[in-house]
Each structure stands twice: as structure tokens, then as C-alpha cells.
Amino acid sequence: MSNIRVEKQGRVGLIGLDRPKAMNALNLDMIRDLDAALDRFQTDPDIHCVVLNSANERAFCAGGDMRRVRELVLEGQFEEAETFFREEYALIERIAGFAKPFVSLIDGICMGGGMGLSVHGTYRIATERAVFAMPETAIGFIPDVGGSYFLPRMPHQCGIWMGLTGASVRGFDAHGLGVSTHMTVAESLPQILDELCNSRRDLEDIFSDLCATLGYQPEVLMLAETTMCFDQPTLCSILDCLKQYQTKSQNRALEALKSASPRSLQETLTLLRNGQERTLSECLKQEYEAICLAIRHPDLAEGVRAVLVDKDHKPNWSS
Incomplete structure (x- = not known):
């Protein structure tokens, strides 16, 4: 059927x-x-x-x-x-x-x-x-399906924030991001x-x-404060930046990063940074190469188990 x-x-x-x-x-x-x-x-x-x-x-x-x-x-x-x-x-x-x-x-x-x-x-x-x-890092995966193309092209580093933390957007925010x-x-x-x-x-x-x-009206986009730390060049510097602030949104981002697969986070940041200068076809090619590695890494099976199968949300990351 x-x-x-x-x-x-x-x-x-x-x-x-x-x-x-x-x-x-x-x-x-x-x-x-x-x-x-x-x-x-x-x-x-x-x-x-x-x-x-x-x-x-x-x-x-x-x-x-x-x-x-x-x-x-x-x-x-x-x-x-x-x-x-x-x-x-x-x-x-x-x-x-x-x-x-x-x-x-x-x-x-x-x-x-x-x-x-x-x-x-x-x-x-x-x-x-x-x-x-794009919640893939929570299951030990990467934001694929052309995510490395459209996420880094969003204003105010919002796509980097979405791809790394799995944060959701709706309404005017989603519209302002395109x-x-x-x-x-x-x-x-x-x-x-x-x-x-x-x-x-x-x-x-x-x-x-x-x-x-x-x-496109960036002046009404209220996500800029939330995502300001995501212009940092490395995961460590993003984490350090987030730790300096005590807003609810940035604390949520920090907790999301702490709970995600470290390997997935690093791979995601690399894909998104590289994708900013690549065509969609090139991005999909680099994502395919990345998923061939990801499906062979134990974090994927463990992440899917924790979030989608057992739903205990307590993954035991190997990385």
C-alpha cells in the first residue's frame, strides 16, 4: 500500500x-x-x-x-x-x-x-x-537533505544555531529566515x-x-540575540560564548549542545561552514559522503534508540 x-x-x-x-x-x-x-x-x-x-x-x-x-x-x-x-x-x-x-x-x-x-x-x-x-544532532546524525546549503544562508547565523541545537522556528521567525x-x-x-x-x-x-x-525584514527578526554566539569559529568558542550569557534562549541552546552527539556537532559545523560557498549539488554530495560515515558510527544507532525507540533521551555517546 x-x-x-x-x-x-x-x-x-x-x-x-x-x-x-x-x-x-x-x-x-x-x-x-x-x-x-x-x-x-x-x-x-x-x-x-x-x-x-x-x-x-x-x-x-x-x-x-x-x-x-x-x-x-x-x-x-x-x-x-x-x-x-x-x-x-x-x-x-x-x-x-x-x-x-x-x-x-x-x-x-x-x-x-x-x-x-x-x-x-x-x-x-x-x-x-x-x-x-533540523534536529539531527540529537540522534547522532547530521542536518542533511541540503541543510548544508540552506542553513548557512540564513541571516544572523540562525541556520548554524538551528543545525547545531535542533531548535525549531515557526510563524514570523520562519518567514524571516526564508x-x-x-x-x-x-x-x-x-x-x-x-x-x-x-x-x-x-x-x-x-x-x-x-x-x-x-x-525579508531583518530588523523585526528577534532571533539575532539568541544566535549571536553562533558566529564563533569553533564549537568550543560557541560554548564559551553561550556560557557568558544567562538568557533563557541561550541557556536552552547550551543545554542542547551539551546533550547532542559531540561527533555530530563537529561534523555539522564543518558541513555548514563549507556549504556556505557551495552549490546545492555540491552540498548534497558532501552530505552523502558524511552520512556514509555516520551510519557506520555507533552514535547514530544509539541516538535513534534514545530519542525515537526507547525514548529515554539518555544516549550513551561513544565520541
Whole structure:
């Protein structure tokens, strides 16, 4: 049974993520079904744009199915795990260069692979319930799916902060960082989808009428104080800087760094610093090289156990 709903509605190729019990966590079959859907819509002259949404309001997509990745790792099936990431990254690169507008309607949790599917597309319409995060260092992994491309390009070192600490953003913060292109309320999503499917109007006009967008206004971005320490060159200097302040947000960042995998933190900082000067394709290549090492390191299996399997949140890091 497929966890992807694919249908043609008017001028829209609609793809719905539908794996509710796993909060739409992506597995290899879903990646391949998504790719097949793009094959279908790319060649259909009646399709004006592709819309990706979720069949449930709790989550847009909670990321890749890391429980399954852990199972493969424990079984020594590293090639199958690598296949998942290789095909996922190829799908992300395809979305980024897709010839037709790619629209994500984001309601609920959007983490890891969910950000990979959406942030590289043309439009990201986020509701008041949308929550964005890259929480991989907490499970002994790295912020991949092009994270080394889009995170270091965020203003005020916010992407470095998100990638290292796993912190979440929503609302005006997510919009100011460029994670969403437009904001709306959840109750407006059916009307937006109907307009996209059945109206002949330009997409920009539809979003202008039915969504809110403030553009890039760094002066209203209140995250700058929280993330000021993340311009430091090393993990040690970031930690030292955070220890000098007693604000709640910086204390939360400090605690997150202390609880994350030391190896993952170092690898993440290196990837993000290098990614600032690289293309998306180059970033995905460096991430793939990094995940081939990460899945063979014991911190990944231990981190997934602690956070997603046993949920005791007490990982015993080997690094």
C-alpha cells in the first residue's frame, strides 16, 4: 500500500503524503513514489504546477524514517541505507530544478526530510501550526537533505544555531529566515488549493490575495540575540560564548549542545561552514559522503534508540 496519494486536479498535480502513524516519515518506497509522480506531472501539458501537502494536520513530514535506517544499520545492511539517502538527495535536487512551480502547503511538523522536500521548491505556504526544525544532532546524525546549503544562508547565523541545537522556528521567525515564502491560517488551505487547481490566475496573485508575506525584514527578526554566539569559529568558542550569557534562549541552546552527539556537532559545523560557498549539488554530495560515515558510527544507532525507540533521551555517546 502506497503512502503517497497522487492525483490530477484541474491544472495541479497533487501529491499527498499519507503515512499518519509515522507523521509522514519518509521511507524508500515513498521517495520512489514521489519521483514517479514528478515523472508523470513533468510531461503532462495540462499540469501547471505541482502541489505537495499532507493528508493529516498533525504533520507535513517529520523527516526520514530513521528507525528503519537504524534497523538496517544494526543488521549491517549499509548499502540499503545508503540507497535511501542517495535516492532522497536525488529527489531533492530534482525538486530544486523542477521545470514547473513546486508548491508545498505546510501544516504541522516539518522536520529534516520534510524541510528537504519543501524548502528547495518554489513556494512554501506555512500555517500557524507549522513548526520547522533540523534536529539531527540529537540522534547522532547530521542536518542533511541540503541543510548544508540552506542553513548557512540564513541571516544572523540562525541556520548554524538551528543545525547545531535542533531548535525549531515557526510563524514570523520562519518567514524571516526564508523557510516559508508565505503565511496563512490552516482554515484557508482548502481555498488556496481550490484556487491553485481551478483558477486561471497567476500563482503570485493567488498567494498575494490569500496569504500574508512580509518579505525579508531583518530588523523585526528577534532571533539575532539568541544566535549571536553562533558566529564563533569553533564549537568550543560557541560554548564559551553561550556560557557568558544567562538568557533563557541561550541557556536552552547550551543545554542542547551539551546533550547532542559531540561527533555530530563537529561534523555539522564543518558541513555548514563549507556549504556556505557551495552549490546545492555540491552540498548534497558532501552530505552523502558524511552520512556514509555516520551510519557506520555507533552514535547514530544509539541516538535513534534514545530519542525515537526507547525514548529515554539518555544516549550513551561513544565520541
